Structure formats: C-alpha cells, structure tokens
Amino acid sequence: MGVLYTAVQHAHSGLRWVVLILLIAAIGRALSRRKGGTVYPGKDKLALFGLISVHIQLLLGLALYLWLSPYVRFEGDIMGDPQLRFYTVEHFAGMIIAIILITIGYSRAKRQAELNKGWKTIALFYSIGLLIILLSIPWPWREGLMGGWF
C-alpha cells in the first residue's frame, strides 16, 4: 500500500498544476469570446480538457479519500484536529462542489445555441469553480496542513 499511496498522492498533487493551467486557459478563451459574436462550439477543447482534468482529480482524490490517505478518518475527534478536518471535510466538500459547478457549466454551455451565451456560461461556472479550488488546495503556506508544491 505504501508505494501505491505515494504514487497516487504525487499524481494528485502534481496534477493540480495541470488543472489550474487548463481552467485559467479555458476561462481566458471564454472571456475573450463572450462578446465576439460566436456560438459556443459545444466541444471547446480547452473547456473539455479542463473538465477531464478535474474528473481525473476526482478519481485520484476518491482513491486517497476512501482507501489510501492517513489524513482521512471517519471516527474519533476529526473536527478537533486541523489536518484531519481539512482533508476529511473541507478539502472534500470544496472540491466536490467545484467539480459539480464545472460539470454543470460545461454541459449547460453545450446546449446553448444562442450567440455568445455558452462562452459566458463557461466563463462564469469555471471561474467560480476555480476560485473554490484555489481556496480548497492545501497550499504550503496554510498552517498545519503540511501541503507541498507538487
């Protein structure tokens, strides 16, 4: 289990950068086109890859959450320990909400055939999702979480 844990943990940690870059790129493109008189193509590649990247994080995260991570517990004083509380409750809830918002934004935009509308939907839902992700990452400067850079 040790090797598997280390591998999944590093994949999950490193992939954050891919997620952040893809979401920022997708939002940037959507913002620049939101008044450009174009119909959202339904499968904008940046929005699609951004969506896929957060879904991969969901799968890796679930493996850590349900089986591998020692920082997730379902009994004992979870709320009294900042690190246990962060991973068991805060990181989990924040990331799930963000992933749901990004998924709703992607699928809603796909069905919007009016001029500019889908781009605005991507810009809005992906931006709120990105903000929640940024707030839910255990950045190294957040005390007591012992998060790394990758």
Ligand code: HEM
């Ligand atoms: C976009 C979504 C996500 C991002 C960007 C993200 C990012 C991260 C990062 C940066 C870490 C710290 C890794 C380290 O410093 O070693 C981490 C840890 C963790 N994440 Fe996520 N995460 C996401 C979604 C999720 C989800 C949905 C779950 C649960 C279902 C989850 C469960 C965990 C767990 C349990 C840990 C602790 C791993 C350990 O034992 O060190 N993550 N995550």
